[in-house]
Amino acid sequence: MRVYNTKHFLKILVSLHKSDTLKILFPTMVLMGIYSYGIQYLEIEYLHLTSKSKVSNVGMIHSLLGFVLSLLLVFRTNTAYDRWWEGRKLWGKLVNDTRNFAIKINVILGDDRKSADQIARYLKYFPHFLAKHLSQESTRLALDEDYSEIEKSLKNHGPSDLIILLTHKLYQLKKEGKISDTEMLYLDTQTTGFLDVCGGCERIKNTPIPYSYSSFIKKFIILYVLALPVAYVINLGLFMIPLTVFVYYVLMSLELIAEEIEDPFNNDENDIPMETIAQNIEKNVHQIMGLKK
Secondary structure, eight states: OOOOOOTHHHHHHOOOOOOHHHHHHHHHHHHHHHHHHHHHHHIIIIOOTTSSSGGHHHHHHHHHHHHHHHHHHHHHHHHHHHHHHHHHHHHHHHHHHHHHHHHHHHHTEEEHHHHHHHHHHHHHHHHHHHHHHTTTTTOOOSSSSSOOHHHHTOSSSSHHHHHHHHHHHHHHHHHHSSOOHHHHHHHHHHHHHHHHHHHHHHHHHHOOOHHHHHHHHHHHHHHHHHHHHHHHHHHHGGGGHHHHHHHHHHHHHHHHHHHTTTTTOOOOSOOOOOOHHHHHHHHHHHHHTTTOO
16 A cells, blocks of 8 residues: 655655556547547538537537436445445454454463464464455565464465464363353454454455446446547637546546455555554564563
């Protein structure tokens, strides 16, 4: 996720980054400018159309379609941001659940530091492996400790396998009398919360916006912009060329931004900083459990 200072608005205004829509759309913006010039030459220079021509009436229909398109884009961007925000709330819940679990297990185990250390390793590794699971990218280099032994035992669904190991350890401690039935009850609730977070993130990851809907909006935008110079070039002349390019840039940028944030787990500049959050969880667990590096 790109970190920035909202007060430096001039720097934000002029800065370009790899996901900036201007860089992505620039080739098609040039084509749109050439197209607008072609329409201007055809209607004014070649056909000599005037404002009394029937073509100028296309503007009325175009204005109506613009209102419909604006409603679609508002719904599109709101839906995409809701998915991004839900993902961020799930990772916030993971932070809280991990802290609560670490505090409780640290108090319950007391002097049994060997068991506490093992459980702490599970807690510290889970967010890293969840980030890896959601983004399908290796995060081993970002880890402060070596978790290779744990990773070898995760064969199927990584986050679930890790919670299985944690649950086996908790029930082993319960059999040894180090954890009571009541304590086991609320610890089990916390471990369920870890998989609830994982399942919620997977639901967002595996349920994209329907293809037909996304495809329709793109086609609608293209057709709307292509009709723009046809409707208004008679009245605006050459000024219609930069206006068409600008309208195309604005509308397609909204669609591209919505596409990027609707899947917030790809480690793009505008996605949720999963690895940063995972490292913070690791530090929190280390501080709570009082472990020595």
